[in-house]
Amino acid sequence: MAGIYLHIPFCKKRCIYCDFYSTTDGGRMDHYVDALKKELDSRKDYLGNDVVETIYFGGGTPSQLAPGAIGTLIHHIRELFATTDDMEITIEANPDDITDAYLQDLTTTGINRISVGVQSFDDKRLRFLNRRHDSVQAMDAIKRCRQHGLGNISIDLIYGFPGETKDAWAADIDKAVALDVEHISAYHIIYEEGTPLHRLLQQHAIAELDEEASAEQFRLLKSKLEKAGYIHYEISNFCKPGLHARHNTAYWQDKKYLGCGASAHSYDLVSRRWNVSDLYIYMDKVNNGGTYFTEERLDLATRYNEYVMLSLRTMWGLELETLGSRFGIRLLKHFLDNAQRHIDDGCLVINDGNARLTDKGLFVSDGVMSDLMYVE
Numbered sequence: 001m002a003g004i005y006l007h008i009p010f011c012k013k014r015c016i017y018c019d020f021y022s023t024t025d026g027g028r029m030d031h032y033v034d035a036l037k038k039e040l041d042s043r044k045d046y047l048g049n050d051v052v053e054t055i056y057f058g059g060g061t062p063s064q065l066a067p068g069a070i071g072t073l074i075h076h077i078r079e080l081f082a083t084t085d086d087m088e089i090t091i092e093a094n095p096d097d098i099t100d101a102y103l104q105d106l107t108t109t110g111i112n113r114i115s116v117g118v119q120s121f122d123d124k125r126l127r128f129l130n131r132r133h134d135s136v137q138a139m140d141a142i143k144r145c146r147q148h149g150l151g152n153i154s155i156d157l158i159y160g161f162p163g164e165t166k167d168a169w170a171a172d173i174d175k176a177v178a179l180d181v182e183h184i185s186a187y188h189i190i191y192e193e194g195t196p197l198h199r200l201l202q203q204h205a206i207a208e209l210d211e212e213a214s215a216e217q218f219r220l221l222k223s224k225l226e227k228a229g230y231i232h233y234e235i236s237n238f239c240k241p242g243l244h245a246r247h248n249t250a251y252w253q254d255k256k257y258l259g260c261g262a263s264a265h266s267y268d269l270v271s272r273r274w275n276v277s278d279l280y281i282y283m284d285k286v287n288n289g290g291t292y293f294t295e296e297r298l299d300l301a302t303r304y305n306e307y308v309m310l311s312l313r314t315m316w317g318l319e320l321e322t323l324g325s326r327f328g329i330r331l332l333k334h335f336l337d338n339a340q341r342h343i344d345d346g347c348l349v350i351n352d353g354n355a356r357l358t359d360k361g362l363f364v365s366d367g368v369m370s371d372l373m374y375v376e
């Protein structure tokens with residue numbers, strides 16, 4: 001089983017924290033869709049015999065693309081690849097793009113899951129982030145998705161803002177719960193180098209929340225969402241039973257994926273490949289020939305490290321048998337030897353042949369994982 005990711009690198013304006021590749025030049029969308037189809041054509045064998053079970057339109061802002069173009073791309077994938085009947089097909093969308101007219105057309109394309117970039121329900125914080133929408137637009141957008149029959153809605157939230165109080169974060173979580181969405185992704189704010197947000201930090205115009213306050217916000221998130229019936233299935237992701245994001249889960253479970261479009265990444269279990277982060281170079285090379293990607297063959301230690309890091313992020317954890325069969329006895333022993341200290345500390349458990357982080361381990365996951373890495 002495998003997934004296909006399509007990067008749609010268009011945004012109406014840039015948010016201050018974002019370091020994803022995108023452009024505010026939306027004048028070339030039709031050409032870009034043609035280039036995506038060409039890339040799909042040329043890479044139709046990348047996934048081997050694996051059947052495609054998920055498609056993900058990520059960005060940028062995929063909801064800037066007309067539903068007709070989304071439908072064309074889904075149709076193109078179905079023609080080129082073996083696909084399952086119940087494919088999960090997700091689109092990321094900005095609340096202010098989600099109009100009745102847009103949804104009416106979108107729901108005829110095969111899209112069956114929408115991930116809405118809410119980020120916050122506090123208008124002051126939304127303005128600080130330079131988002132295009134306000135909280136009322138976000139709530140209306142979600143209700144509208146429901147009215148148009150979208151039964152699998154996810155929202156993104158950001159927490160840990162400079163100066164954010166526990167009460168303010170609790171209010172955001174409560175609003176998310178009240179919307180009764182199927183899935184919530186919640187990320188601590190990151191000060192990515194090169195972003196306006198990072199510059200504000202460097203200029204001391206804002207101050208990072210301290211570690212204990214951040215940990216407290218994470219604990220609050222987890223306890224409120226679990227109380228509301230959500231399953232904490234990955235460090236930053238919560239879902240109603242059975243409704244985890246199948247596409248992203250495949251990344252964490254080390255499955256193959258084909259990524260098309262400017263800056264998209266692909267993985268075929270033995271190598272990684274990433275496309276150039278430039279719309280114009282990408283389209284030129286796809287259309288006229290030439291290399292538009294970089295590729296790295298992954299050695300055994302790198303593949304082991306990624307497998308450990310990704311699988312331990314999830315509630316399913318890491319299968320020791322799979323670890324041994326894929327990476328050999330030596331790396332299995334390395335894992336078990338280094339895991340013991342964290343088992344003794346109560347951060348890691350091994351049950352039924354699976355290693356998992358405990359609640360305590362989730363709070364210190366970076367430290368636990370780095371101890372389990374293999375460095376030659």
Ligand code: SF4
Pocket residue numbers: 010011013014015018019020022059060061094117
């Ligand atoms: S809309 Fe999304 S991709 Fe575009 S700048 Fe904002 S966070 Fe980044």
